[in-house]
Amino acid sequence: MTIKKIVIVGGGAVGWSVAALLRAQFPRELVVIQLIEDSRKDALSVECASSRIHSFHDLIGLQEKICMLDPYTHFGLGVMYEGWSYDSQKYMLAGGYYGASLDGVDFQNIYIKNYLSGEKNDLDDFSLNAVAAKLGRFGHPSSDSQSIYSAIKYGLHFQLDSYADILKSHALALGIDVIIADCTAVSRDNNSGNITSLELDSQHSVMADLYIDCTGEASVLLGDACGVKCASDDMDILCDRVAIGYRLQSSLLPSIAVLTSTADGFFKVIPLKDRDVIVYYFSSDLIRENDIETMLATWGFTHVTIANYRSYRREKFWVNNCLAIGHSGARYCDLLVSPLQSVRDSIVRFLDLFIDFDNVDASRDEFNRLSHIELDNINEVIELHMYASQHHSAVSCRYFSSHSLSSSSAHRLNLFVSNGRHTHCDLSLLTDIEWAAFFIGNKIIPKSYSYDVDFLDGERVRDFLSKLKAVIFESAQKIPKHADYIKSLLK
Amino acid sequence: MNQHSIKKIVIVGGGTAGWMTAAALAKKFLPINMDIVLVESEAIGTVGVGESTIPHIRGFNEYLGIDESFFIAETKATFKLGIAFKHWGQLGNDYIHPFGPLGHDINGVEFHHYWLRMQQEGSKYPLDNYSMAAMAARAGKFQHPSTDSMSLLSNYNYAFHFDAALYAKYLRRYAEAINVKRIEGIVAATNLNSDNGFIESIRLDSGITLGGDLFIDCTGFKGILIDKVLNAKFEDWSHWLRCDKAIAVPCALSEEKLTPYTQATAQQAGWQWRIPLQHRTGNGHVYASDYLSDDEAAAILLKNLDGEPLAEPKFFTFKAGQRKQNWEKNCVAIGLSGGFLEPLESTSIYLIQVGIQKLLDFFPDKNFAKANSAEFNRQLDEEYVRIRDFIIMHYKENAREDSPFWMDCKNMSVPDALAQRQKLFKSTGYVDHQQYGVYAAVCIGQGLIPDVYDFKINAFSHHKIAAYLEKIHGNINAAVASMPFAQDYINRILANTNQGKPL
Known part of the structure; x- marks a missing residue:
């Protein structure tokens, strides 16, 4: 075996995620893995990772404590959406569970029946995650499935340069070779289309059996060298700039990221340990860059940088012996789904499908097929988010002047509106209750609910809901204060 | 309301x-x-x-709150651990689609890759050797799976014939x-x-x-x-599933002990089922009328019964x-x-x-x-x-040259998604887990042997994997030996069941 x-x-963060996973999973006696670290700056500066990050960290063997020792990394309990479909709108998409079922009838339907009968409870009040986050509390979930605290689901917020360093030290410890250089030329075999070697500015030339392009939007290997084009602009949100800045904080912020719609775009504010970071997507024909800078400055954000932004996906993500992970293959705005999560999903998918260096044709086709399905699902989330806010948010309104709902999005919407039900797809991104929280948070309320709620006595349901709310609130108050918890954790 | x-x-x-x-x-x-x-x-x-059913039927009975022993007595049911496919893929082939896993995944690599490597390196042991359900089925053994998930005796599932x-x-x-x-x-x-x-x-x-x-x-x-x-x-x-007729006849139980599996034997233009119940054996011949006359079909069926027919054969016509x-x-x-x-x-x-x-x-x-x-x-x-694609796959993946029916099936074009799935399995052994049943066991049973195994297992020596597989097989053999015969097990259940007490 050669x-x-x-x-x-x-x-x-992208390149080192790939490196860490492959090094952790591919035997060292069979595969050499080299990373060419180039001087390019990451387009992403901060990540609000959902609870799915943990299984990835398990796969690469990275301990959470290492991440938490970093001066920026913060726990995340959910994302708050503000002012999208009406001015006073505030709802959370919190990880984890909402409420509880009663006599086998699921919570969503109980909630909806009660809502339709006039009791417009705030759905957030039934999420331990949301309530705890708003109270500035945090604790790890209980491993005892009987405990209410097992309902907590948390993610992590990263400053990405710093997170990339964590991944890098981890990958180096696993045995990755690193060369610090920029790639100046790519040679390809004219017949097969395979990449044959890379020329580096360090005068080296490197050859490999498989090349993984983590060069971001530049797409040096897949786009430039292999000529794979961008397929469509279906994910375009009509924002062409993104501004990023931060403001230091003297005390620890609650673990909630906030996503707010404005007259000229939208922004996400992500709390880290000592600061919060703003990522503002806007349209340059609605507001000038200078005005954005001034506005961010009044809010206290400094070190503002503004870059061009566009959404795209390439026709393929893996051709010949070249695989693209991250922005080199596709880019979309992180309205609901973290782009780095799809990076992690892509590498895991690659790992799952990659069986042998000399037999990749069928794996490659399947990888490309699944990657497009994943992007279709992301697009569906973006589309429905825009749809829900089209009468209020400037960006969403513009979006619908040139888009219409895809048939799958329309079906999902109609199914929820008519009967409060959910359709299922491969590689689903949100759970049923997360979809419900999204719709209800935007005041899209089903006309009807599942029949089995009628098996329950109305009085009993009202009593159940008010007790549930009280229990969740009391339980949340018993969770430690976030700052205290972190202090004791890092001791 | x-x-x-x-x-x-x-x-x-x-x-x-x-x-x-x-x-x-x-x-x-x-x-x-x-x-x-x-x-x-x-x-x-x-x-x-x-x-003949698959394990999901148990969930249905549980939903209705039907006691299993009562159900067994009431419907003359027997236990089923899988389906034995004879002459499928190739004349002389004999494999089981087991209700339960094959071996164990190790280091995130599915078991059949280890088996494949051993085959490439000269081993001749069939894949069935590493399945609890298949080995127990062949031995005519059955008992309820253990609830202790650490025990090999928990490592299979079951359904019923009834x-x-x-x-x-x-x-x-x-x-x-x-x-x-x-x-x-x-x-x-x-x-x-x-x-x-x-x-x-x-x-x-x-x-x-x-x-x-x-x-x-x-x-x-x-x-x-x-x-x-x-x-x-x-x-x-029906252009993919050419069988359009069936003939069914029950026969008397054979002398042999009860077999806890369904037998599906490929014939020249279709296949024959054998489903043992408590009081009789159900038999049938599913065939393609373009390739076989009703008389020929009936003759094939009657020739292959293992007991006296108990009724006149019944014919059915259908379209997939x-x-x-x-x-x-x-x-x-x-x-x-x-x-x-x-x-x-x-x-x-x-x-x-x-x-x-x-x-x-x-x-x-x-x-x-x-x-x-x-x-x-x-x-x-x-x-x-x-399910359609899974069934088509049984016809498509064959190397039989003994009849026009099988040759036509081999040469037919199949639905795109199935073609892609088969290509992926053939070239890499990759199994899409959304698929029906124990997919790898059936593909390999049909003769669709992947070209390569997962390269990652080359980090282990031949000797180490061989020893590992031998250990699994040995443990399964020992576990099967400890199980009662399906016939005895069901007799015991029936003896302890109060019949005639519904609900």
């Missing part, structure tokens, strides 16, 4:  | 589908006063499909006991709403008119409501396919009225069950929202197509 070689081009 | 709630359900047709539906709906709507009527006629026979007519009879008693009203009669006419075409009522030959909010068509191939009245289109799949909309307006087709797939993988009762489950998941109100029935249809289609 030893094979994989070269990853581009570092950053 | 909601003013839009469905208040009356009319099920047309008894038989397995009708009574399973009636029982499940009656159980579900026990807390409220749902009016459920089932119309059937003694004059119309039932097909009585699917004497008498479908007795099952329907039992479910009828069950349903009638919880307020399902049975009416004897034949549908003579249907009354549709002139505005929206919904079924308002049916008139029976006795002159009775039955109104309802929701109609369930369990009338079998005829599809009296869904087809004749609502004209829901049928999608023909599915109705495009199993739910049309206020009518839902469940069972053969919705679609037909040959019983090669024992899925007939399973498909009835899926229809019922999805009907409960998407149970309508009187508004009958289009999105709701569309989602029901979409999910049911997905299930039909999944």
